[in-house]
Amino acid sequence: MVIGTAPSDAPLRDAPLSEEDVCARVRDSVLEQRLAPGTKLTEESLCGVFGVGRTTVRRAFLLLKRDNIIELQKNRGAVVASPSPEEARQVFESRVLVETALLEATIKTIRPYDVDRLRSHLLDEKSALENADIARWIRLTGEFHLRLAKLAGNDIMYAFLKQLVFQTSLIVALYGPNGAGPNCSGEDHKKLVDALEQSDREMASRLLIEHLNMIEAQLEFAPKKPFSDLQTIFAEARTA
Amino acid sequence: MVIGTAPSDAPLRDAPLSEEDVCARVRDSVLEQRLAPGTKLTEESLCGVFGVGRTTVRRAFLLLKRDNIIELQKNRGAVVASPSPEEARQVFESRVLVETALLEATIKTIRPYDVDRLRSHLLDEKSALENADIARWIRLTGEFHLRLAKLAGNDIMYAFLKQLVFQTSLIVALYGPNGAGPNCSGEDHKKLVDALEQSDREMASRLLIEHLNMIEAQLEFAPKKPFSDLQTIFAEARTA
DNA sequence: TAGGCTAAAATTGTTGACAATCTTGAAAAA
């Protein structure tokens, strides 16, 4: 199990890491899909990884549960959440509502500088994809939506969307197409920025909705394909 | 300080009350404006009131902080949050976005049964107001918006709006008009239900937005009136 | 009397030990 970054970047003078820090690390791992839904998180292992006490991990668990990133069962610890199809539906519905609303606010106030920053982000996405750095690409893809949302200048809505983006990451990990995503949102973000630059509200809205609908449409809620299933079974048989 | 209900309704067989329970009690007190912004919440006092250990209270604090209901300062404990004017602006902006979006979803699927339930709620509001039970009336007023939102069938958005409603309660307590609220939303809710019943999307949307804007417009961010200020100062001088 | 200093009290933060529960693994029975 790989959570957080290499221990080599920890040595900045005794920074005991707060529960928020632990939360952030776990969330980032989820966002980059290094932590798969269903993964068991024991208190002790996180204590070791982050160099914090059980108290801190415990508090972090409470916050992560509140954000629907993990599930806590009494006496049985924490596992990374596995959103149900219905939850997935609600997450995407929420994202459409929230992001279109924020987009309308943004399009009225957006400055050329903001557009530049978005374009610069698109370049990052592109390079990550070309370098086959999928984890990074997945993260950047999610962060694009967050950057866009931030421009609306409403911290509360921004924080809420952040939650939704993390949940989306779990959903895609669970139900997303196997071959990762190159087919998914290659040009969509770019077109959206174009529409934004031209203050084309209609177009931007439509693109955003289609983009989200596209991702949702590619989900497969059916029981996993037999191939993947067999592998899973064999893997478990080997270790059990 | 009055939090939660009388101790006489606790005796239901050893139910140790979870952190969620404690959270809910505190939130309800905020919703009914029995807990004013700025009120200090000591761990010990809450332990006593709810009959739980310090651990539970501490966890509840963490969750309440996450919901912006209290503020936690290191080594200085918890106080009921005092949203800034900017936060207030964002809360109302968020509510307009969220509630209008949910309203559009609701108006497509609402059934006569749902309308009846809303009307029944309106009667409760009315009776509370007539009986001058302001605390109850304030709570019911907030719950109306939640009931309406629940009809949209999106639990995630519902939970989010819930947060916003609690924050609104703090904002009104801080910046609201002195004479409480009879002038505020007497007929607004009723008209909104009428529009809903007639599936008049335009009208319902407009009423909702006007309703929220009205509440926001009545806020007074200016430094408190000298009268109230003097009282506060004297009160503090007496206890200090 | 006002201001500042110090010690006592109160409150919060942290840790570790212990209790409760679940999981694992092996032995015994079918």
Added chain:
DNA sequence: TTTTTCAAGATTGTCAACAATTTTAGCCTA
């Protein structure tokens, strides 16, 4: 061989004691 049972180990939940910090109260001085 398969299933059941039970005990040992591992993990989580709770609590109380202790440490760190803040707040309060009294005292002294100017």
